Amino acid sequence: MKARYDAIYRDIRESIENGTYPYQGFLPSEAELTATYDCSHNTLRRALGLLRDQGYVQPVHGKGVRVIYQEPERTTFTVGGIESFHEAEERIRLDAQTEVVALEQVTATPEISFRTGFEEGTELTSIVRVRRIGGEALILDVNLFRAASIPGITEEVARGSVYEYAEKDLGVSIAMSKRAITVERATARDRELLDLGDIDYLAVITSQTFDAQGILIECTQSRHRPDHFCFRDTAVRHRV
Amino acid sequence: MKARYDAIYRDIRESIENGTYPYQGFLPSEAELTATYDCSHNTLRRALGLLRDQGYVQPVHGKGVRVIYQEPERTTFTVGGIESFHEAEERIRLDAQTEVVALEQVTATPEISFRTGFEEGTELTSIVRVRRIGGEALILDVNLFRAASIPGITEEVARGSVYEYAEKDLGVSIAMSKRAITVERATARDRELLDLGDIDYLAVITSQTFDAQGILIECTQSRHRPDHFCFRDTAVRHRV
DNA sequence: GCCGATTTGTCCGTATGTATC
DNA sequence: CGATACATACGGACAAATCGG
Numbered sequence: 001m002k003a004r005y006d007a008i009y010r011d012i013r014e015s016i017e018n019g020t021y022p023y024q025g026f027l028p029s030e031a032e033l034t035a036t037y038d039c040s041h042n043t044l045r046r047a048l049g050l051l052r053d054q055g056y057v058q059p060v061h062g063k064g065v066r067v068i069y070q071e072p073e074r075t076t077f078t079v080g081g082i083e084s085f086h087e088a089e090e091r092i093r094l095d096a097q098t099e100v101v102a103l104e105q106v107t108a109t110p111e112i113s114f115r116t117g118f119e120e121g122t123e124l125t126s127i128v129r130v131r132r133i134g135g136e137a138l139i140l141d142v143n144l145f146r147a148a149s150i151p152g153i154t155e156e157v158a159r160g161s162v163y164e165y166a167e168k169d170l171g172v173s174i175a176m177s178k179r180a181i182t183v184e185r186a187t188a189r190d191r192e193l194l195d196l197g198d199i200d201y202l203a204v205i206t207s208q209t210f211d212a213q214g215i216l217i218e219c220t221q222s223r224h225r226p227d228h229f230c231f232r233d234t235a236v237r238h239r240v
Numbered sequence: 241m242k243a244r245y246d247a248i249y250r251d252i253r254e255s256i257e258n259g260t261y262p263y264q265g266f267l268p269s270e271a272e273l274t275a276t277y278d279c280s281h282n283t284l285r286r287a288l289g290l291l292r293d294q295g296y297v298q299p300v301h302g303k304g305v306r307v308i309y310q311e312p313e314r315t316t317f318t319v320g321g322i323e324s325f326h327e328a329e330e331r332i333r334l335d336a337q338t339e340v341v342a343l344e345q346v347t348a349t350p351e352i353s354f355r356t357g358f359e360e361g362t363e364l365t366s367i368v369r370v371r372r373i374g375g376e377a378l379i380l381d382v383n384l385f386r387a388a389s390i391p392g393i394t395e396e397v398a399r400g401s402v403y404e405y406a407e408k409d410l411g412v413s414i415a416m417s418k419r420a421i422t423v424e425r426a427t428a429r430d431r432e433l434l435d436l437g438d439i440d441y442l443a444v445i446t447s448q449t450f451d452a453q454g455i456l457i458e459c460t461q462s463r464h465r466p467d468h469f470c471f472r473d474t475a476v477r478h479r480v
Numbered sequence: 481g482c483c484g485a486t487t488t489g490t491c492c493g494t495a496t497g498t499a500t501c
Numbered sequence: 502c503g504a505t506a507c508a509t510a511c512g513g514a515c516a517a518a519t520c521g522g
Contacts, residue, residue, distance in 0.1 A: 003489085005490080005491085029506060030506070040491060040492045042282075042490095042491070042493085043491060045508085046491095053293070055416065055418055058416060058450060059506095059507065060453055060454060060499090060506095060507080061452075061500075061507050061508070062499035062500035062501080062505080062506055063505095063506070063507080064505095064506070066453070066454035067454075068454050070357070117310065176292075176308075176474065176476045177474070177475050178473070178474050179475065180472050181470070181471040182466070182470050183423050183442075183443045184466070199441075200441075201439075201440075201466060202423075203422075203423045213298075213303075214264070214297075214298035214300060214306035214307075226424070229422060229423055230420055230421070230422050231420065231421040232419070232420045232421075233418070233419045233420070233421070234417070234418050234419075235416060235417050235418075236416045243508085243509065244510070245509080245510085269486075269487060270487070270488070271486085271487080279510080280511045280512065281511085281512080282509095282511070282512085285488090285489085285490095286509090286510095299487095299488065300488080300519085301487080301488050301519080302486080302487055302488060302489095302517070302518030302519035303486095303487070303488080303520085304486095304488080305487095305488080
């Protein structure tokens with residue numbers, strides 16, 4: 001990314017994460033930072049806004065910008081929050097062995113349309129995958145991709161990263177996603193495909209992903225065994 | 241709130257929610273909007289940025305700003321996401337009957353300090369509350385408030401909204417919060433206080449809340465019966 | 481395929497308001 | 502009160518993407 005504000009954001013974030021700007025300390029003032037980065041007031045503020053939104057700093061009017069970032073514990077598989085968009089999926093993919101359970105073409109029925117938001121009759125590629133981590137089947141992913149946007153998904157692609165395929169090979173740009181987290185009782189299929197033991201509830205992330213055009217290109221259900229699930233989030237108060 | 245960009249954000253958001261700007265349609269161009277709101281390019285862009293961050297719109301370079309907001313179903317108690325900061329707690333409070341199970345003063349032990357992030361020796365007010373909705377005990381809230389920031393919490397206050405008390409009566413301003421969502425097995429206390437039946441897992445929101453100074457003023461665990469829990473979230477891709 | 485109009489994206493410089501110390 | 506620092510807003514400029522002729 002070439003944007004100035006983004007480079008500044010990343011640079012300051014790096015300094016916070018490596019401890020140059022410690023927890024509960026203050027950043028240099030806007031004036032100093034605009035000098036060191038040789039940028040305008042506006043551009044620096046945009047970078048600071050990103051840091052605030054991501055939970056790294058808390059600007060205090062008339063005083064300074066306080067650092068509130070603390071290293072998160074990484075004992076479980078974290079999704080959301082400070083991590084960037086598909087970083088979590090990436091990390092899971094790296095640590096996990098993926099088994100493709102099913103891969104087929106379907107057409108959106110009225111019921112699918114209602115459940116997913118795809119228009120009725122849309123051609124879809126359906127994938128069911130199991131993620132094994134440390135030999136245990138922990139995550140069941142059920143994806144529906146809009147075939148017109150992401151064509152040519154093979155089992156080969158499904159075993160790796162469909163996102164990487166879409167972005168690198170097809171040039172499709174993923175722009176934003178809406179997620180809902182619920183806790184659901186394990187179904188017969190969950191029990192069959194995952195190593196659940198006596199666990200009968202799963203953490204479920206249901207998400208819709210839109211491309212840069214604002215077109216719905218994917219719906220996913222990611223069903224996690226609860227002892228390996230953690231979702232982190234930072235909420236900034238939108239002043240009232 | 242008096243900020244121009246905020247007023248514009250709210251006004252456009254309202255028009256999206258009531259259908260004036262329909263799903264998958266385009267907003268008027270920046271030029272038109274700056275004319276109607278009589279504001280600068282920059283100010284309008286800030287409002288549009290908020291709409292994008294909250295998942296209402298998807299700006300498409302060179303084309304326009306597409307509306308991607310869809311009315312969420314309200315079958316369960318939703319927290320997070322498009323809803324503003326403590327709106328969810330507010331709504332729960334209105335619908336729920338709150339029973340205060342415990343209220344006491346404690347001092348942060350090393351263990352509490354490690355678990356919550358409060359400095360060792362900090363004076364805290366501990367509250368345990370059960371939320372009943374439709375006669376069923378569904379949510380168990382365990383709060384730890386920093387007594388120096390929010391003093392004088394009575395059972396009366398605890399039965400209502402501590403946030404309202406802090407903001408309206410004490411003038412404490414809540415600025416941001418970090419949350420983690422996990423799924424945990426029900427403890428003996430959960431079973432005792434909540435109506436769980438044969439349910440043995442709970443959705444747990446663990447959060448830290450910071451004031452406008454960036455000081456940690458509250459830690460909460462909110463333990464929900466899964467069939468009434470839904471957390472919504474919008475993630476905007478931060479271009480790479 | 482090129483050009484120009486439209487529209488969003490980024491950045492700058494400046495001015496003013498407001499909170500803290 | 503004045504100095505410092507963050508918050509908001511304006512107006513102008515140029516870049517980049519899209520679309521139609």
